[in-house]
Amino acid sequence: MMLYHPKPDRFNxxxxxxxxxxxxxxxxxxxxxxxxxxxxxxxxxxEVCGEGECGACTIIMDGKTVNSCLILAVEAHxxxxxxxxxxxNMDELTDLQRSFEDHHAVQCxxxxxxxxxxxxxxxxRNPHPTREEIKHELSGNICRCTGYHKIIDAIEHAGxxx
Amino acid sequence: xxxxxxxxxxxxFKISSQCPNGQKTFLAGGTDLMPCYEQGTxxxxxxxxxxxxxxxxxxxxxxxxLIIGALTTIQDLHDHPLIQGEFVALYQATHEFAGAQIRHRxxxxxxxxxASPAGDLLPPLYAFDAQxxxxxxxxxxxxxxxxxxxxxxxxxxLENEILTSISLNRKRLRSQFQKVxxxxxxAISVVNLACTWEEDEDGxxxxxxxxxxxxxxxxxxxxxxxxxxxxxxxxxKLLQLIDEAIAPIDDIRATANYRRxxxxxxxxxxLTK
Ligand SMILES: Cc1cc2nc3c(=O)[nH]c(=O)nc-3n(C[C@H](O)[C@H](O)[C@H](O)COP(=O)(O)OP(=O)(O)OC[C@H]3O[C@@H](n4cnc5c(N)ncnc54)[C@H](O)[C@@H]3O)c2cc1C
Ligand code: FES
Ligand code: FES
Numbered sequence: 167m168m169l170y171h172p173k174p175d176r177f178n179x180x181x182x183x184x185x186x187x188x189x190x191x192x193x194x195x196x197x198x199x200x201x202x203x204x205x206x207x208x209x210x211x212x213e214v215c216g217e218g219e220c221g222a223c224t225i226i227m228d229g230k231t232v233n234s235c236l237i238l239a240v241e242a243h244x245x246x247x248x249x250x251x252x253x254x255n256m257d258e259l260t261d262l263q264r265s266f267e268d269h270h271a272v273q274c275x276x277x278x279x280x281x282x283x284x285x286x287x288x289x290x291r292n293p294h295p296t297r298e299e300i301k302h303e304l305s306g307n308i309c310r311c312t313g314y315h316k317i318i319d320a321i322e323h324a325g326x327x328x
Numbered sequence: 329x330x331x332x333x334x335x336x337x338x339x340x341f342k343i344s345s346q347c348p349n350g351q352k353t354f355l356a357g358g359t360d361l362m363p364c365y366e367q368g369t370x371x372x373x374x375x376x377x378x379x380x381x382x383x384x385x386x387x388x389x390x391x392x393x394l395i396i397g398a399l400t401t402i403q404d405l406h407d408h409p410l411i412q413g414e415f416v417a418l419y420q421a422t423h424e425f426a427g428a429q430i431r432h433r434x435x436x437x438x439x440x441x442x443a444s445p446a447g448d449l450l451p452p453l454y455a456f457d458a459q460x461x462x463x464x465x466x467x468x469x470x471x472x473x474x475x476x477x478x479x480x481x482x483x484x485x486l487e488n489e490i491l492t493s494i495s496l497n498r499k500r501l502r503s504q505f506q507k508v509x510x511x512x513x514x515a516i517s518v519v520n521l522a523c524t525w526e527e528d529e530d531g532x533x534x535x536x537x538x539x540x541x542x543x544x545x546x547x548x549x550x551x552x553x554x555x556x557x558x559x560x561x562x563x564x565k566l567l568q569l570i571d572e573a574i575a576p577i578d579d580i581r582a583t584a585n586y587r588r589x590x591x592x593x594x595x596x597x598x599l600t601k
Contacts (some may be wrong), residue, residue, distance in 0.1 A: 218430060241377060305512075
């Protein structure tokens with residue numbers, strides 16, 4: 167849920183989002199999630215639980231997956247953010263995104279931006295993870311549709327030729 | 329809400345002493361604080377972010393001690409080779425901690441200062457006899473963790489004082505962490521447990537068991553381990569000493585009786601494997 171404070175204070179925020187420097191005046195109690203969605207209109211980042219449990223709001227901050235619902239925008243001052251919109255060009259998907267398509271790993275799609283970003287960071291570190299390693303990495307991402315098997319298939323086989 | 333991000337302890341104490349008591353909060357990873365705010369706890373008038381205190385992010389090693397900065401994240405603890413090698417129970421607790429996103433933000437200092445009876449780093453830190461270094465505007469003091477945590481959400485921190493680091497003796501103890509929750513990951517522990525020990529041909533020469541979520545604070549089960557080391561064959565009867573030491577509660581996750589049963593089963597399994 168959006169946060170409220172009876173005595174709002176303003177802050178000149180400067181950060182990098184998807185490779186571009188962004189500067190905005192914001193209120194200090196604005197969550198990073200709301201900044202991305204409402205101020206920058208980057209609505210690929212989703213909100214479901216708003217308390218760190220589901221991973222729908224996952225973004226990459228300084229190279230690490232984090233929950234944007236648990237971070238204030240002011241905490242991101244001077245940091246580097248990548249959202250699902252910044253992962254690939256519109257017409258050129260990453261191997262993992264293509265693998266999600268090929269394995270029919272997407273149903274309603276709400277959890278998918280978080281799943282893809284979490285999967286990308288795992289593959290960066292460990293290009294051939296076991297299914298157990300994939301499950302461990304995805305433990306902060308909840309999907310209410312797929313039952314996970316196809317998501318795990320997609321990550322396991324990302325970049326496989328044939 | 330005023331937001332501050334001091335870059336040195338000196339600057340921190342200056343800011344902190346200027347903010348009225350009761351209207352300021354110190355922010356580390358925010359993984360305990362932010363869910364409270366989202367559930368309706370009012371935000372403070374002054375929020376002081378500790379993350380820019382660079383010196384509190386490092387892990388340093390000397391011949392006999394490991395010193396962990398309070399702002400070290402759960403993930404950085406997990407990835408440190410010495411913790412994996414010499415403090416296995418602490419490593420295992422970081423491995424089973426939440427999900428990747430929370431491990432990337434949540435800190436050891438936040439886990440300690442939040443003082444949840446179910447905090448997963450606490451049983452290993454009790455079992456390794458962690459010393460906490462607290463820094464105030466005038467002085468620094470050292471307290472063992474069991475004197476720092478006073479009850480759920482209650483610590484011995486004084487006004488304007490922060491936890492700066494955690495010191496562990498490198499005693500090369502063997503150790504193990506176990507946790508039981510309502511599902512395998514992303515669940516608050518119903519019971520968590522850390523054991524440290526040394527053994528020779530005759531069995532254990534030293535044994536310590538720290539149990540979490542079965543009392544207002546983590547408990548070291550001294551009476552039980554002492555009696556067990558004297559006469560291991562009496563184990564079935566000695567389990568009663570565990571029952572006498574703990575004071576679990578019923579809550580939405582589990583009943584007190586279930587907690588008693590799980591704790592005794594975990595200890596039984598550990599001692600008879
Ligand atoms: C989805 C989810 C899953 C979780 N899973 C687990 C789990 O598996 N196991 C577990 O134990 N916990 C879990 N937690 C709880 C939380 O992530 C941990 O307790 C974490 O270690 C808190 O650290 P933090 O830096 O985020 O604390 P913060 O939220 O920043 O701070 C917590 C409290 O400590 C105070 N504080 C922090 N640092 C200092 C300092 N250096 N000096 C003085 N005061 C300080 C703050 O003022 C605040 O009162 C989970 C939380 C969420 C949201
Ligand atoms: S919306 Fe952030 S974790 Fe669920
Ligand atoms: S595809 Fe619907 S929540 Fe995952």
